[in-house]
Amino acid sequence: MRFWRSNDKKISLLRDVLVAFLAVLLILIILWAYTGQWFGAPMVAIESGSMEHANAPFGRIGTIDAGDIVLIQKVTQRSDVVPHGGPIRGAEAENSWQSYGDYGDVIIYHPDGDTTTTPIIHRALCWVDVEFIDGVPTYTIEDFGIYQQRTLFLPEYGIRTYWNQSITPNWTLSGFLTKGDNNPVIDQASTISFNPVQVGWIAGKARGEIPWFGAINLIFSDIVSGKNTMVNVHQDSWICLGIVIGLLISIPIILDMQDYLKKKKQQPQ
Numbered sequence: 001m002r003f004w005r006s007n008d009k010k011i012s013l014l015r016d017v018l019v020a021f022l023a024v025l026l027i028l029i030i031l032w033a034y035t036g037q038w039f040g041a042p043m044v045a046i047e048s049g050s051m052e053h054a055n056a057p058f059g060r061i062g063t064i065d066a067g068d069i070v071l072i073q074k075v076t077q078r079s080d081v082v083p084h085g086g087p088i089r090g091a092e093a094e095n096s097w098q099s100y101g102d103y104g105d106v107i108i109y110h111p112d113g114d115t116t117t118t119p120i121i122h123r124a125l126c127w128v129d130v131e132f133i134d135g136v137p138t139y140t141i142e143d144f145g146i147y148q149q150r151t152l153f154l155p156e157y158g159i160r161t162y163w164n165q166s167i168t169p170n171w172t173l174s175g176f177l178t179k180g181d182n183n184p185v186i187d188q189a190s191t192i193s194f195n196p197v198q199v200g201w202i203a204g205k206a207r208g209e210i211p212w213f214g215a216i217n218l219i220f221s222d223i224v225s226g227k228n229t230m231v232n233v234h235q236d237s238w239i240c241l242g243i244v245i246g247l248l249i250s251i252p253i254i255l256d257m258q259d260y261l262k263k264k265k266q267q268p269q
Contacts, residue, residue, distance in 0.1 A: 045214030050180030072204030158185025
C-alpha cells in the first residue's frame with residue numbers, strides 16, 4: 001500500500017510504468033483469447049485497396065480499406081471458413097454468413113504457402129477439389145455444380161478467355177479460390193497465388209475492424225521499407241483519424257484545465 005500511495009517521484013514513475021505494462025498485457029490477453037492467436041500477431045494493418053467497395057460511406061466503416069486494422073481469428077480446419085458460396089446468394093444460401101459487405105469469410109493467407117511474402121487478405125469464394133485421373137487433373141467445385149471437369153468456365157470470377165471458352169487451370173492442389181472484393185479476377189487466375197489456398201497456408205480469418213489507425217503503422221512501415229502504401233489510404237480515413245486523435249489528446253488537456261481552475265478557485269485571494 002505504501003508503494004501505491006507514495007508521493008516519491010521515482011516510485012510514482014515506476015508505478016506509472018507498471019500500470020501501463022499491466023494495461024497493455026490485459027489488452028493483449030483479451031485479444032489473444034478472442035482470436036486464438038496466442039503469443040502471435042492478433043491483428044494486421046491493411047496496405048492495399050483490393051477489398052474496398054464502391055460508394056463506401058464517409059469513414060468507410062464496415063469494409064476493409066487501406067489504413068484499417070483487422071483482427072485475425074485462428075483457422076485450424078476447412079470448416080472454420082465459410083466461403084462465399086458461388087452463385088448462391090442471400091437467404092437461399094446454406095451458409096448466408098456476411099462479413100465486410102459481402103457473403104463469406106475473409107481470410108488472411110500466405111500465397112502458395114510462402115511465409116516470407118506479404119500475407120494476402122481476400123474473400124474465400126469456394127472450395128475446389130483437385131483430383132488426378134489417369135495423370136490428368138480434374139476439378140470439382142460443388143458450389144457451382146462442377147464435378148471432375150478438366151476445363152472451367154467461370155466468367156464472373158475471371159476464369160475465361162476472350163472468346164468465352166473454357167480454360168484449363170494449372171492447379172495441382174485442393175483449396176479455396178480467393179478474390180479481393182475490388183479485384184476483377186480471382187487470385188488463382190492472376191499472379192497472386194498459383195494454387196488454391198490450402199488450410200495450412202491460412203494465418204486466420206478477419207474478425208472485427210479498427211478503422212483508420214492502421215494508417216499510423218503504414219507511416220512507419222513506409223519509412224523502414226521504402227514503400228509508399230500511405231497513398232492507398234483515402235482522404236476521408238485521414239480526416240477521421242485526425243479527428244479521433246484530436247479528441248484523444250484534448251480529453252486529458254480539458255481534464256487538467258478543469259482541475260487547475262478548480263484548485264485556483266479554492267485558493268484564498
